[in-house]
Amino acid sequence: MRLRALLDTDALGLRLLGGEDELDRTVRGVMTTDLRDPSRYLSGGELVLTGLAWRRDAADSEPFVRILVGAGVTALAAGEAELGPVPEDLVEACGRHRLPLFAVHESVAFATITEHVVRQVSGERAGDLAAVVDRHRRMMTSGPAGGGPDVVLDLLGSDLDLRAWVLSPTGRPVAGPRADGAVLPADVATRLAAEHLAAGRTGRRGPHRVTVGPTTYSLFPVRGGHRPAAAADGPDRGAARDVRQAVLSDWLLAVEADAGDWAEERLDLLHGVTQLIAVERDRRDAARTVRRRLAQEVLELVQAGAAPGEIAARLRVAAPVLLPGVGAAPHWQVVVARVEWDDGHDARDGSGAGSSSAGADGGPVAQALLEEILVAPRSSGASGTEYADRIAVAHNGAEAVALVPLSAMTGEHDGPESGVLADALLEAVRVPLTAGLDDDGRLTLGVSAAVHSAEGLRGALEEARHARRVAAARSGRVCAAGHQELASHVLLLPFVPDDVRRAFTARLLDPLRDYDRRHRAELIPTLEAFLDSDGSWTRCAARLHLHVNTLRYRVGRIEQLTGRDLSRLEDKLDFFLALRMS
Known part of the structure; x- marks a missing residue:
């Protein structure tokens, strides 16, 4: 904004004392100070507000003004509330250095001026950033040169001083600010993801504000092309369930700021940023297509009772895709997941009782959740990126089935407690997913033991399905069981008459x-x-x-x-x- 606009705003109580020819100068920020030398806190372009407490006599004005001009300050505004009218020596010093000088009426608080300047400047920055974001969107939609969500988060930090992170629905960090390398603590990320899923079920438009300790975060949903356009509180129960299911796979943009009093321009900008990040989300989903297809082909062969040789041939095709550069044949594990929703006739009490359904439409959301769950804990020691490239998940009706390769090079298959562990799967995701399922949904998983050949896949699939049934007999919204539990006392089912x-x-x-x-x-x-x-x-x-x-x-x-x-x-x-x- 320009100085002229400040002078024309009557509510700010500014009176020009000198520098009429400089009113087209641009204000990029505001600072209040009574230090004799505030230069270390100035970066240029500020409107400096002062109560004149630094001035002891007329000789102090010249060096103070010289310091401001040297720091690139745009203008000086002196308050009249404490020491009365602005002294003439300060007016003369500003005139000599061509620094515009304003008097602030005693009835106007510096906070009023600061709030006005910050709001206006942020609006201007938002407009400039919106243009940058729009250019970046065109780059990302036209080719792979856009750079991903990290670039957009860097723009938010450099242009709007907003620190932000992109999180998966389980709280797994997808992208963050690169300039300062700030990392969102894991417990905070988990809390934000849980709040995001709980708020998303209501169908309310973001941002959703959450306070964790002394910090307030604003959560903006990132909705990809999979998202249905139904309202969660609509009359159609099926459509409402579709929305609840879709929320379970939405990313979120967590901004370290309270968006409650933001101008519409800034809110629109952040919603635009989420649309841009959604492009990257859809691109990553598309990259999983090959792995999903391979898993679907193997699953169909296993369920059809195909000969082990035929399954082995398909696995040899899948192994280079899932484990590039690994020469030895891997071991495999099977993980089965199912999402079930109460049908509205009987509300669940968390004990596993109640009427529920999991139609064929539950398969895709179970597939997306299983992909995310297998990435989140990184139970085998691989990084999230590496592990995401090694997961192939298919869905058959309401059931999702993951084919997880365990590299013979890493020794992940050695020992009885190796590979993907049921308890580790849920350790990082139970809290947010429980919030997303709330009081009418359940997610149950079963994990098989590792098998070393195609001949063992059918048994591994059945083992994982049995383990999932054990998990379904437990209380809680999110439960898992592993192959180890199929030979323990939990299968005695003591609650059976x-x-x-x-x-x-x-x-x-x-x-x-x-x-x-x-x-x-x-x-x-x-x-x-x-x-x-x-x-x-x-x-x-x-x-x-x-x-x-x-x-x-x-x-x-x-x-x-x-x-x-x-x-x-x-x-x-x-x-x-x-x-x-x-």
Whole structure:
């Protein structure tokens, strides 16, 4: 803004004492001081406000004005509230150095002038920055040379003095200011993400203001092309659920400032910045297309019962994409996720009870959440960027399935507690996602053990699905279970009524007990030993001191009497439960 505009604003109570020919000077900021030498706090272009406490006699005016002029100050305004009229020696000193001088009426507070100048200057800067942002948007939409969201955040910092971060819905940092390298603390990022998801469910337009400790943040949603244009409080319950699901995958722009009293120009600018960041978000989503397609192809082969050789061939195609530069064949893990929503007839109480649904439309949001969850904890030690490039997630109906490669070069598959761990998956994301699901949604995940060949993928998929069912039996909005828990007491399901447990056990084991009584065949001990040996024919035969062929005969008889298949994980688990509950 220009000095002339200040003088023409009656509410500011300014009276020109000298420098009429300099009123076209530009004001870029404002500073209040009574220091004799404020030069260290000046950067040029300021309107300096002073109460004249620095002046002890007439000789002080000349050096004070010389210091201001040397620092590039635009003008000086002296208050008349404390010491009366502006002294003539100051007027003369400003005249000699061509520094415009104003008198501030005693009824006007310096804060009034400061607020006016800051608001006007910010509006002008916002206009200039808007033009820059618009140019950057055109660059990003026309090619890859735009530079990503970091460039826009740097512009916000340099032109508007706004420190800002882009966060994922779980609070994972996507981009931040590069100039000062400021890092948002993890607990603050998690809190902001939770507030963002909770506010987004209401359908209210951002920004949403959140105070964490002494700092206020303004949260602007970053909505990509996936976002439905429905209102969360609309009459259509299905449309409202679509919005709630979409919120779970929205990024957010967290600005370290209180936007409550911002001018419309600045708010519009920040909304424009979110649209620009959304372009980058959509671009990153598009980059996942190949990995998603590979995962979909492998999943379809596994579920169709394709030959291991055919699955292995597809994995050889996928491995270079997911693990570029890794020569050795990786181990793989399978992670299954499902998002379910209450249907409105029965509200959940957090215990897992209640009426819920997860239609086919839940698959994409489960897919997006699973991709984000697998990146967020970086449980294998890889960086977020590296890990994001190694995740292939497909969806089948309401279920999302991730194929996670574990590099043989990194040793991620070594040991029983390696690779992706169920507890680690939820450690960083439980708080924000619980806020996003609130009181009508649930997210459950299951994690398989690592397998080293295509032949093991079908079992890994079933193992992950069973683990997810264990997680679904727990309380809470966001739950996960790993393969380790499939052989623990949690599967005994103590909340199942006794008569149901007895009927289940009798139906499965009574045919074997009857046969053992009649033929002394020891089918029950054989079954127990076979399960304890993890289905290994050699170990089980050695343990029972039997020939392998004899063991195969007994297992075949068990399968014939019960109608079960001990090569299937589901049937092994049923026998395991029945034996433990008998």
